[in-house]
Each structure stands twice: as structure tokens, then as C-alpha cells.
Amino acid sequence: MKDRETIRDVVCPFCSLLCDDLRVERRGRALKVTGNTCARARKGFERSDPELECHVRGRPATVEQAADHAARLLRDARQPLLAGMAADVAGCRAAAALAERCGAIVDHVHGEATHRNLRVLQSRGWFLTTLAEVANRADLVILVGTDTRENYPRFLERWAGPTPSLARRKGRTIFYVGPAGARLPDGSRSIPCTREQVGDVIGVLRTLHAGREPGKTPAWLSRALPGLRELAGQLRSAAYTVFVWSPGELDPVGGDLVIHDVCELVADINRTTRAAGLSLAGNDGGATCQSVLAWQYGFPMRVGFARGAPEYDPLLNAAGRALDEGGIDAMVWLNAFNPDLDPPRTRAPLIALTRPSPRLAGEAEVYFPVTVPGLDHGGAMFRTDNVVSMPLRGLRPPAARRAADILEMIADRV
Amino acid sequence: MSEPLLKLAGGTVYDPANGIDGVRKDLYVQGGRIVDAPADGEAPARTVDLDGLVVMPGGIDIHSHIGGGKVNIARMLLPENARKHPVEATRITRGGTAGIVPSTFVTGYQYAAMGYTACFEPAMLPANARHAHLEMADVPIVDSGAYVLLGSDDFFLRLLASGASPEMRRDYAAWIVNATQSLGIKVVNPGGINAFKFNQRSLDLDEKHPFYGVTPRDVLVALAQAVAELGIPHSLHVHGCNLGVPGNVDTTLRTIAASEGLPVHLTHLQFHCYGREGDRKFSSGAAAVADAVNANPNISVDVGQIIFGQTVTASGDTMLQFGARKRAQPPKWVCMDIECDAGCGVVPFHYRDRNFVNALQWCVGLELFLLVRDPWRVFLTTDHPNAGPFSAYPHIIRLLMDRSYRNEVLRTLHPAARRHSTLESIDREYTLQEIAIITRAGPARALGLRDLGHLGPGARADITVYSPHRNPEQMFAKPRYVFKNGELVARNGRVIAAPAGDLHVVRPPFDAQIERHLERHFRRYMGISASRLRVEADELLAHGRGGIQAHPLRT
Numbered sequence: 005m006k007d008r009e010t011i012r013d014v015v016c017p018f019c020s021l022l023c024d025d026l027r028v029e030r031r032g033r034a035l036k037v038t039g040n041t042c043a044r045a046r047k048g049f050e051r052s053d054p055e056l057e058c059h060v061r062g063r064p065a066t067v068e069q070a071a072d073h074a075a076r077l078l079r080d081a082r083q084p085l086l087a088g089m090a091a092d093v094a095g096c097r098a099a100a101a102l103a104e105r106c107g108a109i110v111d112h113v114h115g116e117a118t119h120r121n122l123r124v125l126q127s128r129g130w131f132l133t134t135l136a137e138v139a140n141r142a143d144l145v146i147l148v149g150t151d152t153r154e155n156y157p158r159f160l161e162r163w164a165g166p167t168p169s170l171a172r173r174k175g176r177t178i179f180y181v182g183p184a185g186a187r188l189p190d191g192s193r194s195i196p197c198t199r200e201q202v203g204d205v206i207g208v209l210r211t212l213h214a215g216r217e218p219g220k221t222p223a224w225l226s227r228a229l230p231g232l233r234e235l236a237g238q239l240r241s242a243a244y245t246v247f248v249w250s251p252g253e254l255d256p257v258g259g260d261l262v263i264h265d266v267c268e269l270v271a272d273i274n275r276t277t278r279a280a281g282l283s284l285a286g287n288d289g290g291a292t293c294q295s296v297l298a299w300q301y302g303f304p305m306r307v308g309f310a311r312g313a314p315e316y317d318p319l320l321n322a323a324g325r326a327l328d329e330g331g332i333d334a335m336v337w338l339n340a341f342n343p344d345l346d347p348p349r350t351r352a353p354l355i356a357l358t359r360p361s362p363r364l365a366g367e368a369e370v371y372f373p374v375t376v377p378g379l380d381h382g383g384a385m386f387r388t389d390n391v392v393s394m395p396l397r398g399l400r401p402p403a404a405r406r407a408a409d410i411l412e413m414i415a416d417r418v
Numbered sequence: 419m420s421e422p423l424l425k426l427a428g429g430t431v432y433d434p435a436n437g438i439d440g441v442r443k444d445l446y447v448q449g450g451r452i453v454d455a456p457a458d459g460e461a462p463a464r465t466v467d468l469d470g471l472v473v474m475p476g477g478i479d480i481h482s483h484i485g486g487g488k489v490n491i492a493r494m495l496l497p498e499n500a501r502k503h504p505v506e507a508t509r510i511t512r513g514g515t516a517g518i519v520p521s522t523f524v525t526g527y528q529y530a531a532m533g534y535t536a537c538f539e540p541a542m543l544p545a546n547a548r549h550a551h552l553e554m555a556d557v558p559i560v561d562s563g564a565y566v567l568l569g570s571d572d573f574f575l576r577l578l579a580s581g582a583s584p585e586m587r588r589d590y591a592a593w594i595v596n597a598t599q600s601l602g603i604k605v606v607n608p609g610g611i612n613a614f615k616f617n618q619r620s621l622d623l624d625e626k627h628p629f630y631g632v633t634p635r636d637v638l639v640a641l642a643q644a645v646a647e648l649g650i651p652h653s654l655h656v657h658g659c660n661l662g663v664p665g666n667v668d669t670t671l672r673t674i675a676a677s678e679g680l681p682v683h684l685t686h687l688q689f690h691c692y693g694r695e696g697d698r699k700f701s702s703g704a705a706a707v708a709d710a711v712n713a714n715p716n717i718s719v720d721v722g723q724i725i726f727g728q729t730v731t732a733s734g735d736t737m738l739q740f741g742a743r744k745r746a747q748p749p750k751w752v753c754m755d756i757e758c759d760a761g762c763g764v765v766p767f768h769y770r771d772r773n774f775v776n777a778l779q780w781c782v783g784l785e786l787f788l789l790v791r792d793p794w795r796v797f798l799t800t801d802h803p804n805a806g807p808f809s810a811y812p813h814i815i816r817l818l819m820d821r822s823y824r825n826e827v828l829r830t831l832h833p834a835a836r837r838h839s840t841l842e843s844i845d846r847e848y849t850l851q852e853i854a855i856i857t858r859a860g861p862a863r864a865l866g867l868r869d870l871g872h873l874g875p876g877a878r879a880d881i882t883v884y885s886p887h888r889n890p891e892q893m894f895a896k897p898r899y900v901f902k903n904g905e906l907v908a909r910n911g912r913v914i915a916a917p918a919g920d921l922h923v924v925r926p927p928f929d930a931q932i933e934r935h936l937e938r939h940f941r942r943y944m945g946i947s948a949s950r951l952r953v954e955a956d957e958l959l960a961h962g963r964g965g966i967q968a969h970p971l972r973t
Contacts, residue, residue, distance in 0.1 A: 013947055015950075024946045024947055024950060025946075025947075093552055093961070094960070094961070097556075097961070101512075104507055104512065104513055122494065125494055125495060125752070126494070126495065126496075126497060126750070127750065128749075128750050129495060129746075129750040129751040129752045129764075130752060131740075131752070131753045131754070132752070132753075132754045132755075133754065133755045133756075134545070134754070134755070134756050134757045135757070135945060136545075136757045136758045136759075136943065136944045136945055136946075137615070137755045137756070137757060137758060139943070139944075139945055140572070140758055140943055141615060141755075162945055163945060167943075167945070168942055168943060169943075170572045170576075170758060170943050171615075171616070171629065243616075243617070244615070274740065277617055278614075278615065278616075278617045280754075280755055294494075295490060295549065298490045298493045298494050299485070299489075299490050299493070299521065299522050299552075299553045299556060300512070300514065300521055300522055300523065300556060301513065301514050301515060301521050302493050302497070302500035302514055302515030302517070302519070302520070302521040302524075303493070303494075303497055303500060303515070304494050309513070312506040312507065312513065313504030313505055313506040313507075313513050313514075313515075314504060314513055314514065314515060315501075315504070316497050316500070316501060382957075384548055384552065384957065386549070389757075390487065390490075390491075391487050391543075391545055391546050391549070391754070391756055391757060392545050392546070392757060392946075392950075393546075393548040393549050393552070394946075394950055395548070395950060395952075395954070395957065
């Protein structure tokens with residue numbers, strides 16, 4: 005490998021849009037994104053990964069010693085938890101095999117947000133679309149309580165911008181419903197409200213779209229009515245409306261109800277014209293984890309193997325609840341992308357596999373530094389639409405092992 | 419040769435591809451393949467006594483939705499079904515869930531335990547190809563492969579609408595088959611999935627697409643031509659227009675005529691044989707369609723037999739599935755518009771024997787099996803899971819082999835179905851040899867798998883051994899032995915070894931110019947590079963795929 009090079013068309017694993025057009029400069033192991041970038045990509049690619057050894061109880065150890073120790077902890081545990089699950093397909097496959105072997109509960113770091121979506125999927129289903137459909141067909145895009153700036157920074161630019169359209173649509177209107185201050189393209193329309201009020205706005209929009217008048221509305225909502233009437237009219241006249249939501253940005257209490265209402269509205273619109281939803285979710289390998297667990301076991305995340313066969317209980321098997329009430333006595337934390345995401349606090353012994361983090365190496369009972377998919381090695385990840393999966397490739401010589409390899413080493417020893 | 423020789427002694431062999439119909443015969447296996455009897459009396463390392471047992475090639479399912487996006491959506495949509503069917507890991511097997519859409523490991527074990535050694539995913543979207551392959555790599559024991567779905571993708575419709583040359587359409591099809599590691603090409607509701615994105619709610623064979631101006635007939639003929647000219651062994655795999663719509667028998671007859679002698683495979687034909695006769699405006703069109711199939715040797719079919727009970731329909735046909743949402747049971751459904759490529763619709767369904775429509779659908783399927791005369795052109799499927807689970811195959815075999823049982827079941831169904839169908843008057847009973855044709859020899863020939871589906875020297879030693887029983891359902895449900903590449907993988911319906919299966923593909927040639935067009939199209943409209951569609955062999959081998967078998971093209 006040359007000491008420095010420019011690499012084009014790099015796939016970025018740091019959000020579930022998986023943009024594939026980045027330009028990356030490499031000097032030795034250091035990476036710098038010099039084209040088609042965003043804040044998340046810069047942070048992800050440009051973090052300097054210290055060379056780090058495996059650790060047992062804060063002291064350097066060989067990988068075999070660490071794997072032995074981790075396997076012993078998992079073998080002795082009555083109820084292990086495998087949390088984080090931020091990995092590529094290979095990492096998720098290996099983690100699932102380990103969880104099955106040691107009877108663990110499995111949840112993803114964004115399991116709570118994902119569950120808001122899954123509740124709606126499992127109770128009523130939905131009509132969704134994918135990124136290229138949005139770019140080519142949507143003449144009306146409604147951002148539901150979702151500011152894409154932080155978590156999906158290039159969404160508007162790449163998928164809802166003034167892109168050429170296969171369906172020859174004449175422009176597109178972007179509406180935003182949610183807290184003020186969101187980053188929006190020029191010419192966008194806004195219906196400002198708090199996060200907790202987004203559901204009320206969608207409810208009124210459903211009523212108006214159905215040709216009915218809302219009952220008595222609070223003052224803030226009455227002020228928004230003219231804008232909502234106009235939007236309801238556009239829902240009828242638009243050729244293809246897309247509602248975009250990010251479950252993690254919705255009200256933690258009623259977010260699933262907002263998604264439910266949006267999906268009802270999409271179904272209503274589809275009786276006469278075309279509409280679909282687009283969920284922006286599944287960062288940090290969430291979409292990947294969900295797909296792999298579903299095909300291997302029939303259930304998405306929050307599956308447990310305590311009694312052998314997989315059991316799906318999205319409430320009891322939530323990592324937070326399991327840690328609070330579930331008698332977790334060993335936790336594996338798998339996080340190959342962003343070491344700033346902390347594992348949940350627990351008194352149970354922690355087995356951490358993360359992108360190199362000296363802090364966690366000191367804190368965890370067992371620590372394994374792991375490589376980053378798409379930077380240090382190839383692999384595959386799923387995009388937010390759960391349809392497209394992107395091939396990743398290694399850009400630099402790896403300085404640690406793949407999470408999948410370590411998880412297999414541990415499983416072999418359990 | 420250093421590999422140990424296995425002798426399978428004295429079984430009664432049904433090997434239709436080699437003209438062997440119930441002959442007592444020894445088979446020899448070495449290096450995973452069937453070999454000639456050793457000339458100089460070389461002693462086998464191991465002999466298995468099959469005296470009195472029935473020997474067939476491993477079963478081959480030509481159409482079963484075993485992997486990819488819509489199957490996985492079905493799993494996530496219906497956890498309540500999977501919860502009822504937990505499967506625990508053993509020393510040899512992984513855990514998972516059974517039920518109407520089994521998880522991947524369980525899918526492989528169930529097929530193998532039933533004597534099937536290969537099954538083919540019939541609707542892989544290019545945009546979802548990597549996913550489908552990763553999923554199929556997690557289906558153990560059985561070989562698999564996929565037909566890639568074309569014909570509602572904007573790129574192809576633009577080619578057709580702009581009058582691009584047949585060579586260019588062919589190059590595109592060949593590029594996609596190579597890039598997505600496919601064995602064949604499928605078309606679903608030709609152009610209709612795309613038309614639905616433009617708010618068209620139905621599209622008949624000669625109706626113009628609202629935006630591109632081409633008709634389903636144009637799409638169908640162009641793709642069938644491409645398949646024929648490229649020499650892809652499997653005919654164009656066609657899910658026609660108007661699936662499930664009363665009166666669609668006319669569309670189906672016109673579709674057969676539209677093929678103009680080009681090789682075409684009509685899949686889950688049962689769903690496409692409905693008339694509008696009678697007081698209920700719903701009748702069987704199976705006889706007319708069977709006549710047309712009999713008269714057109716370029717046509718092959720699989721049935722998609724209805725099985726009563728709970729299932730889930732998972733189809734690329736968003737247009738029809740959106741219409742079917744009102745009949746969803748339980749009342750929830752998923753549709754998706756997918757990536758300027760195609761779509762999908764997942765609608766749970768409960769087929770009831772006391773429901774007239776469902777009962778007549780059941781009759782239509784059996785009529786097709788019994789009225790299509792050439793068993794080499796009709797294959798056993800339930801369009802798993804759409805009409806029912808693949809685990810019902812032994813039951814269907816009994817219905818085909820035992821007329822009195824068939825009529826006994828018929829009499830328990832909605833009485834009007836019996837009156838609206840000719841099924842009761844059909845005397846035909848399938849022979850064991852005919853069953854061997856519709857479940858292994860025929861599918862292998864139709865797919866161009868020269869070393870599968872038969873037991874001649876050189877064939878892969880995928881062998882199923884049954885204990886004869888007067889009830890064929892019992893006989894076929896739990897084979898005594900199942901060998902995969904010569905390895906004993908299941909005994910008495912239990913999996914005892916779980917090696918990885920192979921992937922079957924074809925690699926038709928193309929002019930590399932097409933990549934430039936595609937790359938321009940992808941960067942301009944699709945937001946990603948066309949190269950991302952390409953699934954590399956190494957990716958699949960790294961994910962546990964046994965091997966990749968590229969089959970020769972027809973010359």
C-alpha cells in the first residue's frame with residue numbers, strides 16, 4: 005500500500021444513508037474527507053484511532069487471554085446482554101451466533117427509536133418508499149418532526165434537492181412540521197410546533213385531507229390552520245407525496261402514535277393518488293442489525309435466547325429495562341463506529357468491543373479494540389430503507405481485528 | 419481416486435431424466451458425485467442397504483420465496499406467527515423460528531428434512547440482490563439461486579420507450595444477471611409495478627404505460643427475446659398481468675399467444691386461471707389454460723397450489739397487493755415502491771376451505787396439475803409462502819396420486835366450488851415417476867442444471883430415499899435418508915448434518931459499453947454508482963456460501 009493516496013467513490017458507514025461518493029485522502033493510516041462530505045463523515049473518518057491492545061481489568065492482555073476471560077464471564081452469567089450491535093453484516097452475524105450460544109438478550113443502541121417504527125409495522129403495517137424513489141418521483145416532501153441536519157446531514161442535498169427526475173416532475177415542495185430552527189432548503193414551508201405537538205398537526209392534516217373540519221383547536225393550532233389547509237390541498241394534487249420521519253427525533257412518549265397517524269394518512273392518500281413514507285433510521289448499523297436478526301431468527305432486535313429458542317419481547321428485552329430489572333450479570337457492548345457513544349451504565353461486568361477507546365480499555369472488565377467496517381476492512385451494510393445494502397471496502401491497513409473475528413473467538417470458547 | 423466410495427445398494431430407483439422408472443439398481447457415490455459402478459470390483463468404503471426403498475434425486479423447488487426484502491418484511495410484520503413456532507439450536511443446527519415464513523436456518527433444515535436439496539428464489543430485485551444473497555447464504559444444506567426481476571425498472575422501460583436496439587436491451591439484461599449473480603430473469607406484472615408509481619391501478623396486456631407508453635406485451639416479448647438470445651437456459655419466468663383478478667384467464671391465454679413460440683415459464687399459474695362465469699361471477703379457467711399449455715411446447719408452468727390455513731403473500735406486484743390489502747388477515751399489510759426498480763407488497767392471508775373463492779382456487783390448482791399432460795412442463799409449487807408453505811408438498815403429492823382421497827377432501831370444501839369445477843370428474847392419478855418429474859427432473863431441466871435432478875454418472879449426489887407407504891403424504895414427509903453431495907444430511911425427517919449449499923448462476927456475455935450508460939444513469943438519477951449492484955463472489959463465500967456453480971448457456 006502506498007503511503008498516501010486519494011480514494012474516490014468511498015462509501016460512508018457513519019449514517020444509514022450510506023453515501024457512496026466521498027473523496028478521501030489517506031496518509032498512512034490517517035484519513036481526511038476532501039469531497040462530498042458532511043460533519044458526521046468528517047468526524048467518523050478523521051478520528052485518530054490510537055493503537056491499542058486488548059485489556060483485561062484495565063491491563064494489557066493478548067487477544068486469546070481476553071477472549072478466554074470474556075467467554076468465562078459469559079459462560080458463568082445467568083443472563084447476559086449483547087448491546088450496542090453497531091456493526092456490519094459480518095459483525096451482526098457473529099454477534100447473533102454468540103448471543104444464541106450463551107443465551108443472551110440482544111438489543112441495538114438505537115433499539116428504542118427502532119421499536120417506535122416496529123410497533124407501527126407490527127400493528128398496522130405501512131406503505132414505504134426508498135431514497136431513489138424520493139429523488140425521482142416526489143413532488144411533495146413533508147418532514148415530520150425531523151430535522152435531518154445532525155443525523156442524516158446529506159439527505160436533503162442528495163435525495164430531496166433539485167435533482168433531475170426520471171418522472172419529469174416540475175420541482176418539489178418541502179414542508180416541515182416541527183420545532184423552529186431546523187435546516188431547510190430555500191423556499192421550504194414550515195408549520196412550527198413543539199416536538200410534542202407534531203402528532204396534533206398530523207391529526208388535523210388527516211382530518212382536513214378527509215374533507216372534514218377539525219373541532220375546536222388550541223390557539224397555536226388555529227394559527228397553523230391556513231397553512232395546513234393549503235398542505236391538505238397539495239396532498240390531493242401532488243403526484244407523489246413522501247412523508248419523512250426519523251423515529252429517534254419524535255416525542256419519546258407518543259412518537260409511535262405520530263408514525264401510526266402518518267401511515268394512516270399515507271394509506272388514505274393512496275386511495276386516490278400516490279404517497280409513501282420514508283423512515284430515516286438505523287444509524288450505527290441499526291438497519292443492518294434489524295435485517296440480519298430478522299432473517300436469522302424471524303425477529304428483529306430485542307430478541308433473547310434465555311430459554312434456548314429465540315424469544316421476541318420488545319419491552320422486556322429492551323437493553324435499558326433488562327439492565328434495570330432483568331438481572332443482567334454480564335454485558336457485551338459492540339460498537340465498531342463511534343466510540344463516543346457510551347455503553348449503558350451497569351454494575352455487571354462489561355465486555356467491550358469498540359473502535360479504539362483508551363477510556364473504555366481502562367473501564368471495561370474485558371476490552372477488545374476492533375476495526376471500523378468501511379475504513380479498515382470490507383463488508384456490507386444496510387441503508388435506511390432496508391432495501392439497498394452497500395458494499396464497503398478497506399481504505400487503510402487495519403491496526404486491530406474485526407469484531408466478527410473476536411466474537412467468533414469468544415463463541416468458540418463459551 | 420482417493421475419495422472413499424459409497425454404495426447405495428438395491429434401492430428402487432426413479433430417475434426420469436435417464437429413463438429409469440422404478441428399477442432396482444445400485445448407485446455409487448464418490449467425491450460428492452454419482453459415479454459408474456467400479457469396473458474391477460473395487461470394494462466400497464461403505465454400503466447402505468436400500469432394499470425395498472424408493473430412491474429419487476433430491477427435490478428441486480423452482481419457485482419459493484426464501485430470501486430477500488419482502489420475505490424479511492413478512493417476518494417483521496408477523497412476529498405473532500413466529501412466536502408460536504420457536505426452534506431451539508442443537509449441537510448441529512442453529513435455532514430460529516418455523517411457521518409461515520421460517521427463518522433462514524430453519525428454512526434450510528425443513529427443506530432438507532423433506533428431501534429437497536435445491537430451491538430457487540424467484541423474485542430478486544437488483545437493488546436488493548446483495549441482501550437476498552446474504553440471506554440465502556444463511557439457508558443451510560440446500561443449494562439455491564435466484565431469478566432477477568426486470569421489466570418495471572425505469573432504466574429498461576426507458577430503453578424500450580426510446581426505441582433502443584435489442585442488442586442494448588440484451589446487454590443490459592446480461593449485465594444485470596452477471597452483476598446480481600442470477601440464474602434467470604423474472605418479470606412481474608410487466609411494467610405494471612412501475613405504472614402504479616404513476617397512479618395506474620391496473621394494466622392489461624395491451625394497455626399503454628401512462629408515462630412510458632409501452633405495453634406489458636412489449637416488455638414481455640423484449641425480455642423473452644433477450645433471454646432466448648442470451649442462451650439463458652431457464653425461460654423468462656413470468657408472473658403475468660392481473661394476478662388474482664376474476665376473468666384473468668383471457669389475459670393468460672393472450673399472454674401465451676403473445677409469447678410467439680419464445681420460451682416462457684408461467685409461474686403460480688393457478689392465480690391466473692380465473693373466469694367470470696356462473697352465478698358467483700368466479701369460475702375455473704384451468705381447462706382452457708391447460709389446453710393452451712398443451713398446445714404450446716414453448717410454455718412451462720408451475721402451479722402455486724392453495725393450501726388452506728394462515729399464510730402471508732409476499733409479491734413484487736405492488737399494484738395488485740395494494741388492492742389486496744382490504745382482504746389482509748390479520749388486518750395489516752406492507753407495500754413499498756422500490757428504488758426505480760420494482761416494488762413489493764406483503765399481505766397476510768387466510769385461505770379457508772369453507773370460502774367459495776378459496777375452495778375454487780384449490781380446485782383450479784389441482785385441475786392444472788391434472789390437465790397439463792406433459793409432466794416435464796408443470797412443476798410442483800405453492801409459490802411459498804403465497805399460496806401456502808412448501809412444507810405442504812407431501813400433502814399435495816397425495817392429492818395428485820390418490821383420486822379417492824382428492825375427492826374426499828373436495829367434498830369437505832364449500833359445496834359450490836365442487837359444482838363450479840371439473841375436478842371430481844378427472845380420473846388421472848400421478849405415478850411415482852411423474853412425481854419425480856414434477857419435483858426434481860423437470861425443474862432441473864427447465865433451469866439448465868445439468869448435474870442436478872438426475873442420478874446418472876457425473877450428477878451431484880443429491881439423493882433422497884423414501885420408505886414406500888400406501889399414504890404418499892407419509893412417504894414424502896419424512897424421507898429415510900437424504901444425501902447432499904454424497905453426505906448424509908437427514909435421516910427419518912431429522913437433520914443430522916448441516917453443510918453450506920452452493921449458489922447456481924449463469925454468466926451471459928455482454929458488451930461492456932452498457933456499463934457506461936448504466937453508470938451515467940445511476941449517477942444522474944439513482945444517486946449511487948451502478949457498481950454497487952454488483953455482488954462479488956468473495957462476499958458470498960465470506961458469508962458462508964459453499965460454492966458458486968456457473969452453468970453453461972444454451973448454444
